[in-house]
Amino acid sequence: MDVLNALVLFANFVLIPATAYGAQLALGALGVTLIYAVLRFSNFAHGDTMAIGTMFVVLATWGLQSLGVSLGPLPTALLALPVGILGTVVLVLLTDAWVYRFYRSKRSEPVIFVIASVGIMFVYNALTRFVIGTDDQRFEDGARFVLRVGDFRAWSGLSEGLAIRTSQLLTLVVMVLTVAFVFWFLQKTRTGKAMRAYSDNEDLALLSGISPERVVRITWILAAALAVIAGTLYGLDKSFRPFTYFQLLLPIFAAAIVGGIGQPLGAVAGGFVVAYSEVMVTYAYKGILTYLLPESWRPEGLVQMLGTDYKFAVSFIILVVVLLIRPTGIFRGRVI
Amino acid sequence: MSFLAAEAMTGGYGAADILHACTLTVDRGEIAVIVGPNGAGKSTAMKAVFGMLPLRAGQVRLDGRDITRLSPQERVRAGMGFVPQVRNVFVSMSVEENLEMGAFIRDDDFHATMEQVFALFPILRQKRRQPAGELSGGQRQQVAVGRALMTKPSLLMLDEPTAGVSPIVMDELFDKILEVAATGIAILMVEQNARQALAIADRGYVLVQGRNRFTDTGEALLADPEVRRTFLGG
Numbered sequence: 255m256d257v258l259n260a261l262v263l264f265a266n267f268v269l270i271p272a273t274a275y276g277a278q279l280a281l282g283a284l285g286v287t288l289i290y291a292v293l294r295f296s297n298f299a300h301g302d303t304m305a306i307g308t309m310f311v312v313l314a315t316w317g318l319q320s321l322g323v324s325l326g327p328l329p330t331a332l333l334a335l336p337v338g339i340l341g342t343v344v345l346v347l348l349t350d351a352w353v354y355r356f357y358r359s360k361r362s363e364p365v366i367f368v369i370a371s372v373g374i375m376f377v378y379n380a381l382t383r384f385v386i387g388t389d390d391q392r393f394e395d396g397a398r399f400v401l402r403v404g405d406f407r408a409w410s411g412l413s414e415g416l417a418i419r420t421s422q423l424l425t426l427v428v429m430v431l432t433v434a435f436v437f438w439f440l441q442k443t444r445t446g447k448a449m450r451a452y453s454d455n456e457d458l459a460l461l462s463g464i465s466p467e468r469v470v471r472i473t474w475i476l477a478a479a480l481a482v483i484a485g486t487l488y489g490l491d492k493s494f495r496p497f498t499y500f501q502l503l504l505p506i507f508a509a510a511i512v513g514g515i516g517q518p519l520g521a522v523a524g525g526f527v528v529a530y531s532e533v534m535v536t537y538a539y540k541g542i543l544t545y546l547l548p549e550s551w552r553p554e555g556l557v558q559m560l561g562t563d564y565k566f567a568v569s570f571i572i573l574v575v576v577l578l579i580r581p582t583g584i585f586r587g588r589v590i
Numbered sequence: 591m592s593f594l595a596a597e598a599m600t601g602g603y604g605a606a607d608i609l610h611a612c613t614l615t616v617d618r619g620e621i622a623v624i625v626g627p628n629g630a631g632k633s634t635a636m637k638a639v640f641g642m643l644p645l646r647a648g649q650v651r652l653d654g655r656d657i658t659r660l661s662p663q664e665r666v667r668a669g670m671g672f673v674p675q676v677r678n679v680f681v682s683m684s685v686e687e688n689l690e691m692g693a694f695i696r697d698d699d700f701h702a703t704m705e706q707v708f709a710l711f712p713i714l715r716q717k718r719r720q721p722a723g724e725l726s727g728g729q730r731q732q733v734a735v736g737r738a739l740m741t742k743p744s745l746l747m748l749d750e751p752t753a754g755v756s757p758i759v760m761d762e763l764f765d766k767i768l769e770v771a772a773t774g775i776a777i778l779m780v781e782q783n784a785r786q787a788l789a790i791a792d793r794g795y796v797l798v799q800g801r802n803r804f805t806d807t808g809e810a811l812l813a814d815p816e817v818r819r820t821f822l823g824g
Contacts, residue, residue: 460663
């Protein structure tokens with residue numbers, strides 16, 4: 255029985271990657287849930303907003319790198335982030351002015367907004383592929399590891415190694431800071447409270463003198479910023495490819511709904527629920543069980559519930575189960 | 591010249607008129623109550639005063655100023671407060687946040703006004719951090735009225751404030767309304783509980799099918815045998 259090695263294996267291949275992935279999903283789901291709470295529709299273009307936003311960051315990063323700018327051990331992409339956010343905010347506000355405002359003035363049904371957002375999704379995706387191409391793009395630099403496998407093995411004396419990548423630690427830190435800011439903004443500032451009031455009871459908010467145009471604008475700005483940050487962190491962690499972000503829509507929506515759509519806290523909790531489920535259901539437990547069980551009980555097969563190709567099936571199942579059993583989610587959001 | 595003079599209001603939501611030459615007036619510190627059978631147009635009349643209904647004819651004057659063309663938000667800025675019948679609080683926000691949102695259009699420090707609201711409704715001070723949705727019906731009505739009072743209105747309009755509350759709570763609410771009127775605010779109220787409402791009313795308007803049918807002091811209307819026969823149940 256080798257508990258320590260089993261724990262390290264678990265931490266290295268499940269705990270750390272799932273936490274990083276969960277943080278990225280949390281930020282994505284937070285943007286989706288804010289748009290749902292205030293603008294009252296499911297924004298299917300959010301994934302490709304992440305794509306185009308990250309593309310801006312990638313281009314700006316390459317620009318900075320060619321100028322010789324670097325941030326030491328941290329990725330240069332952090333410096334490029336404000337540029338990416340600015341570009342995406344402009345794009346998103348233009349989209350609202352040219353597309354969504356028309357339907358708002360006609361007081362269209364939410365499903366019309368959803369279909370419009372599907373169209374926007376295609377446009378954003380096409381723009382991204384047009385500008386940067388469809389291949390993998392790498393834009394990370396700086397130190398790759400915070401903790402190396404070799405260093406860990408030397409320190410612990412175990413046969414299994416633990417590695418923490420800079421991108422994973424960065425994801426966690428940035429997520430905590432961003433979420434803290436969003437919560438502070440919503441709970442403590444006048445504009446944030448006005449957004450919550452508008453989301454709670456639109457008519458009463460209008461009666462109280464809250465400007466709907468301003469609330470809508472701030473929501474788009476926040477959601478765009480969250481999308482760019484989430485997309486950049488994901489791109490630094492894995493790599494940037496335009497189509498990946500579209501695929502992230504499913505786990506992001508699953509996360510938002512599990513947590514309770516329209517509830518910011520729910521988006522964050524949901525992100526981790528989905529990430530941990532995905533990783534734990536598709537992980538091959540053979541290694542861990544080999545460490546924990548006596549010789550005669552050791553498994554021959556991989557002991558993997560679902561192949562990693564079926565990762566998205568996990569999100570899909572979570573989504574369907576939650577909608578069937580408890581549509582309001584953990585923190586009781588609106589029922590869609 | 592009354593403080594609020596809504597004269598000869600005629601209009602409706604679509605092609606058909608609901609109000610026909612309806613007139614309502616209130617003075618500062620007065621309580622005016624609108625009563626009538628179901629479908630008489632009581633809430634419609636009040637919404638017309640607030641600007642939520644397009645008027646084909648008639649005008650609304652507040653303190654001599656013609657406000658007929660102003661939108662509801664502009665009328666709030668002009669000094670009107672409106673408490674809707676349903677969905678009149680932000681259920682997910684705390685009592686204190688509800689009051690803060692009530693004062694949204696104000697630039698100045700509104701904490702003195704919030705203290706006045708808490709003095710008027712002590713239970714709200716106790717529950718200031720609780721989400722408004724968790725309060726009982728009567729307490730929620732207090733939050734709704736408090737929210738409207740945060741702009742320091744000169745005219746407060748209440749749409750059926752005692753709808754769905756128990757008789758004891760209704761008495762308490764009417765007491766509070768009397769206290770509010772005592773501070774000099776004009777009160778215009780639509781009520782189904784005609785008897786109790788007319789008992790505290792300085793002026794009573796009985797509307798039938800969008801028209802003024804009886805207009806008198808509350809006391810006189812309660813004593814009037816025809817009014818008693820037609821809708822107070824004798």
